Amino acid sequence: QVQLVESGGGSVQSGGSLRLSCVASGDTASSTCMGWFRQAPGKAREGVATITYDGVTTYADSVKGRFSISQDNAKGTLYLQMNNLKPEDTAMYYCAASIVGWVQYSTSTFRTCRQPSWGQGTQVTVSS
Numbered sequence: 001q002v003q004l005v006e007s008g009g010g011s012v013q014s015g016g017s018l019r020l021s022c023v024a025s026g027d028t029a030s031s032t033c034m035g036w037f038r039q040a041p042g043k044a045r046e047g048v049a050t051i052t053y054d055g056v057t058t059y060a061d062s063v064k065g066r067f068s069i070s071q072d073n074a075k076g077t078l079y080l081q082m083n084n085l086k087p088e089d090t091a092m093y094y095c096a097a098s099i100v101g102w103v104q105y106s107t108s109t110f111r112t113c114r115q116p117s118w119g120q121g122t123q124v125t126v127s128s
Helices: none
Strands: 002-007 010-013 018-026 033-039 046-052 057-059 067-072 077-082 091-098 122-127
Touching (some): 018 033, 018 091, 018 122, 033 067, 033 077, 046 067, 046 077, 057 067, 077 091
Parallel strands (some): 010 122
Antiparallel strands (some): 018 077, 033 046, 046 057, 067 077, 091 122
């Protein structure tokens, strides 16, 4: 089991930036996939960015070129740098970690973590 605590959310204007952090504890050495997911009101949770144990990073098409995922293993922390934020990025952002692995469908370049543990979420609000 991995425990996750996110921080860094807030309210910004369109075009602004935020950096989300996720501190992981517990069985982090077994995590083969970590990532960020988001859920807007009335919508399903969707993948934003993931990083897998082989160092590969993948992004949702809607955030490519604007968001960057990284991790500091020494600090046990996962980051999501978000630049050029848009109102449609408004959502609750969740950190995820999986010891099971990931799945990549043939129709997508995105790797989504399988059966992940979740953090409590951090709210990001972007105003126009």
